[in-house]
Amino acid sequence: MSTQPINKGPHDLGGAAAGPIDTTDHGMKFWEKQANALRSTLGLKKIVRVDELRRAAEDLGDQYYKLAYFERTTMALRTLLIEKGLITEAELTARMAEVRARFDVPAAAAAPARKSAGR
Amino acid sequence: MTLPSTYTPAPGHRFNVGDRVVIKRAFPPGHRRTPYYIRGKGGVIERICGAFPNPEELAYGFDGEPAKVLYRVRFQQTHVWPDYTGPARDVIEMEIFEHWLAPASGRAKAKRPTQSG
Numbered sequence: 001m002s003t004q005p006i007n008k009g010p011h012d013l014g015g016a017a018a019g020p021i022d023t024t025d026h027g028m029k030f031w032e033k034q035a036n037a038l039r040s041t042l043g044l045k046k047i048v049r050v051d052e053l054r055r056a057a058e059d060l061g062d063q064y065y066k067l068a069y070f071e072r073t074t075m076a077l078r079t080l081l082i083e084k085g086l087i088t089e090a091e092l093t094a095r096m097a098e099v100r101a102r103f104d105v106p107a108a109a110a111a112p113a114r115k116s117a118g119r
Numbered sequence: 120m121t122l123p124s125t126y127t128p129a130p131g132h133r134f135n136v137g138d139r140v141v142i143k144r145a146f147p148p149g150h151r152r153t154p155y156y157i158r159g160k161g162g163v164i165e166r167i168c169g170a171f172p173n174p175e176e177l178a179y180g181f182d183g184e185p186a187k188v189l190y191r192v193r194f195q196q197t198h199v200w201p202d203y204t205g206p207a208r209d210v211i212e213m214e215i216f217e218h219w220l221a222p223a224s225g226r227a228k229a230k231r232p233t234q235s236g
Contacts, residue, residue: 005155006146014156055150055178
């Protein structure tokens, strides 16, 4: 059998070297509170399940630890809402452009993913 | 003081407290809730937690029925981690669904865990 773990998700860390842990409380940004509230509401309304959200997050693969926590959970929510047909990729893209324009965000603004976030 | 149990009934459970089991050495794709490092390891049923909708199905939008029996399984740390340097009596317990368990030969020699565990 191969020494490369087969189908091992990025979340499955048991036995891995831990390294230092950043215990600083970074608080929550405004968008993180909004995204978290949306995720909680969709859960309470039984539109998305925590198992589905975890699956969508785990499927991010190499992206998993490049994203900060709320970026990861929001990406998972995006995947599920598109998968369930509640929004389309086109609608989301159009709405993001509209919001960027409303807040005068440069179109070329960097993607939110932080390369050095997490482990 | 005894708190009321939050466990759900688990009719038709295949294993009993004290049974020796082996975690299946399988590596299927998908949303799997059995940690990688415990696959292929042997342990003892510590308790029957109840029956719950299968998270491996819930993750893809199915209803998770029929419910799967969930067990708490006890493992010796020195067995799980060959380079473990802690006391030989140390154990690790985790909750594993029935479809990940296979019977192992023989019954546990270790004393049965108490209910208050």
